[in-house]
Amino acid sequence: ISIEGKEFVESGQKVYLKCNTTEGDKIPEDLDWFKDGDKIEANEYPHIFITKSKDTMALVSELTITSGTSNDSGTYICRSTSELIASAEVSVLVANLRKKRRNLLG
Template sequence: MMYAPNPEMSVDFVRNGRITNNTLIIKRVKPSHSGTYECQISSANIYTYHVNLEVLNTRRYIEPSITLDGTLYPSPNQKLNLTCNSTGHDRSPDKIDWFHNGNLITENKPQWRNRAVIVNYVPEVPGVSLISQLTIDKVRTSDAGIYICRSMTPSEGITVKTTSVIVNVLNAEKDIKKREDGHTQDTSHKLSRQDTNKTVRLSSCFYLTLLGLLFQIVK
C-alpha cells in the first residue's frame, strides 16, 4: 500500500505461490516524479529498499524488436504454448498475426477449431509492447512445422516485424522402438563379447594339450 493516496500512482499486487510481486505504477510520468522511492516490508523486522528514479526531459529511444518462444517439442495430445512479444518505438504494435507453414492461423478454421486460442494484451509497464499467446490443445503430428509471429506497428508508414520457430511433435512410439532397438544391439554386443571370450579359452586349452603331447614325445 502507499502511505498517502495519489491519483497518479497505484500498486499492482500479484501472488505466485509463496512469492509476491508488488509493482509501483506511475501514470503519465514527468520530471517532477524524479527522486528517491522507498519500499518497506513490515514483519518481525522492518526491511527497506531505496530506488533512485530519474525521469528524462526527452523520450528515450526504444529499438523496435520481436521475440518468440515457448514449447518446441510437445508430445501428441499435449498442449502447445507459444508467446510472441513485440515492442514498438513509442507505442505498442496494433496487431499480431500467427502463421503455421505460411497459412494464417484463425480460431474458426477447421484445423484449429476448438483447439487454438489466441490472447493479446498490452502490459501497463512499459506500455510499448504487445504480447500475444498462442495455445493449441491436444497437439497432433500435423501441427508440427514453422510458426511465424508477425507484428504491425503504425508509424510514418507501417512497420512490420516477423520472427519464427520450428515446432517438432515427438512420436512416442518411434522413441520407444529406438530405445528397444538400442537395448537389443547392446545385448547382442554383450553376447558377442561372451562368445569371443569363450573361443579364447577353448583355444588356450587346445594349445596347452598340444604342448603336453609334444613334451611326452620328446621325453
C-alpha cells in the same frame, strides 16, 4: 519482436508459444500468427487458441494448442502490423508407447 516456447512437444501435450513485440516507443496495433505460411484463422484452426494483451510497452500474444498432434508440427510465425516477424519451429513427437512398455517389461 520475439517468440518463446518449446521446440519439441510430445503428442497429447500442450503446445504454447508467446510472442512479445514492441516498436521503439510505441506498441504495435495488432499482430497475426501464421503456420507454415498460412494465417491462423479461428474457423480453420478451431483447436488453436490465441489471446492478445497490451503491456505498458509491448503487445503480447499467446498461442495455445491444448493437445498437440503431429499435424500441429511446423513453422509458426508471429507478425506485427509493421511487418516485424519472428518465427519458431515446433515439432510434436509421436511416441510409440507400446514399444516403451515392452522395454520396461524386459
